Amino acid sequence: MQNYYYILGVPNTASVAEIERAYRQMHARIYRRAIVDPALNDRLQAAYAGYQILADPRRRWAYDRLMQQEPESFALPPRPPDPTKVLLARAAPKARWVNWALLAFCLLLALDWALPLREYANEPVLGRHILSISVSASNPQMAYDIFTPNTKFRLPSAIAHRAREGQLVTVWRTPLLRVVRKVSSPTSPDGPAPFEPYGGGVYSGPLALLPLVLLGVAVVGVLPKRPAEVRVNTAVVGMLLWIVAVVLILIY
Structure with a gap:
């Protein structure tokens, strides 16, 4: 005879509310897997049968009388641990x-963010590699990877003219992780005011x-x-x- 108290994981003194809660929790936990797992489906069916009996006072009273004829059935074995x-x-x-x-x-x-930035003055631009940064064919966007002797940074195409090959730039980089925070191009027609590279790394903009x-x-x-x-x-x-x-x- 099946011990529905054990199947539902409740003591034989559990209230109707506790029995219902135990069944609802078990159903929510395994019903999706029970669709493809016959063993879990059998377990869920047994739990439902137990819930129907134990939640009805008269049927529970009759069930308990039958269980008393098998005293060992009330001694709940230890439940297997949840894997x-x-x-x-x-x-x-x-x-x-x-x-x-x-x-x-x-x-x-x-x-790295708090320490003073390391300045690289008069860095010649050694190369510029063009790349696409757009995720939409309807709105293509381009950027340039800029290389100097000591640094590398990325500029959007709108300001990429401020760091042309052979041009001297000043770059400020974090001391530990070498994230370029600022760039200045004194010889650019736009003036020497520092500007941020594309994206700003993890220290500025939304990425911060x-x-x-x-x-x-x-x-x-x-x-x-x-x-x-x-x-x-x-x-x-x-x-x-x-x-x-x-x-x-x-x-x-």
Whole structure:
């Protein structure tokens, strides 16, 4: 005789509300997988049958009388651990270290941003490579990768004339990650006023929000007493944000 209390994961003293909640939670958790998994489908069907009986006071009373004839049936065996929770528990310590590493990366970005920029004066432009930066054929956009002896940066086509081959420019770059923040072209017809390269790296414009979001995710992941699921999820999201940040640093 099936022990519906065990199937639903509730004690035999559970109220109707607790039984209904247990069934709803189980249904929400496995009903999609039960469509393609016969074992889970059988389990869900058994849970539904148990819910129908235990939620009806008269049917439950009769069921309990039958169960009392099999006393061992009320002794609930230990429930098998949820495989997903086991995996999350195993991954949580490593995920926390990943979050600590991401937090250290955010501190590196903050230090790189705060330190004085390194100035490269009178840098000759060695080359200009044209490339497309548009994602729409109806609105094509071009940019230029500019190369000097010590730096590389990208300019939109609208101001690319300010850094032509052989022209001298002054470049300001962060000291640690070598992100170009400002460029000046004293001999340009537009004047020597500094201007930002395309995109501005991860320190200006809309992209500046990326390190802040990464910092917030990493902080949540290293806080004490966080559930394993939170630690793993923050580590995964943080790694994706870190990849985007590194790509932006390498490109710009």
